[in-house]
Amino acid sequence: MIEADAGVRSAYTARADEYTGLFGSIEAAHPEDRHLVAEWVRTLTGPVLDAGCGPGQWTGFMADNGADVAGIDLVPDFIAHARIRFPSVPFNVGSLRSLGVPQGHLAGVLAWYSLIHLAPENVAPVLREFARAIAPGGGLLLGFFESGELRRFPHAVTDAYSWPVDRFSGLLETAGFSIVETHTRSDAGHRPHAAIIARLTSE
Numbered sequence: 001m002i003e004a005d006a007g008v009r010s011a012y013t014a015r016a017d018e019y020t021g022l023f024g025s026i027e028a029a030h031p032e033d034r035h036l037v038a039e040w041v042r043t044l045t046g047p048v049l050d051a052g053c054g055p056g057q058w059t060g061f062m063a064d065n066g067a068d069v070a071g072i073d074l075v076p077d078f079i080a081h082a083r084i085r086f087p088s089v090p091f092n093v094g095s096l097r098s099l100g101v102p103q104g105h106l107a108g109v110l111a112w113y114s115l116i117h118l119a120p121e122n123v124a125p126v127l128r129e130f131a132r133a134i135a136p137g138g139g140l141l142l143g144f145f146e147s148g149e150l151r152r153f154p155h156a157v158t159d160a161y162s163w164p165v166d167r168f169s170g171l172l173e174t175a176g177f178s179i180v181e182t183h184t185r186s187d188a189g190h191r192p193h194a195a196i197i198a199r200l201t202s203e
């Protein structure tokens, strides 16, 4: 495992119970985000991966919405929590950098706030891995912190980055995706949020 991922793993491992208590229930998610994910996943036919699933609340939610979904995360404690809470859903320790599925296997990938700790130069290789793993025409839904300029900031668990939507969209297009929808939201007391729905171009 590369050093940066080892740092993310140990930072989340130290706070896995706390994180699960705060965010591990789908009811803690914003209603607009639940609506977005539920509508998106219903457009997909075939296997879906929750990449960087944390304690698995979105994976369980997508399963409840009819998806054939699995979750992977770097942090064994999250995977252990997720397996107990959602026993009918497959969860495995794994990395965004190598999803462990054949080329074109997936109908879609959800990466909900799981790319936020990647150094900017490491985002493009992860998006290329998503493009390898997703079938042509398949979907990708990303959630992340939004800002007018790319910024590194001291996230509560470990340093993270916030991104302009246009800049992230450009990386997605370079990796072979077309942008379907973008969403932004600023709620008092929270960092600005963005979501992008993209589709892998067909040829």
Ligand SMILES: C[S@@+](CC[C@H](N)C(=O)[O-])C[C@H]1O[C@@H](n2cnc3c(N)ncnc32)[C@H](O)[C@@H]1O
Pocket: 005, 008, 009, 012, 023, 051, 052, 053, 054, 055, 058, 072, 073, 074, 075, 078, 094, 095, 096, 097, 111, 112, 113, 114, 115, 116, 117
């Ligand atoms: C902010 S949490 C989001 C977790 C979950 N998606 C959610 O919405 O609660 C970021 C997650 O990404 C995972 N993560 C970060 N880098 C990763 C990597 N390289 N491979 C797999 N998981 C990673 C972390 O372990 C952590 O669970």
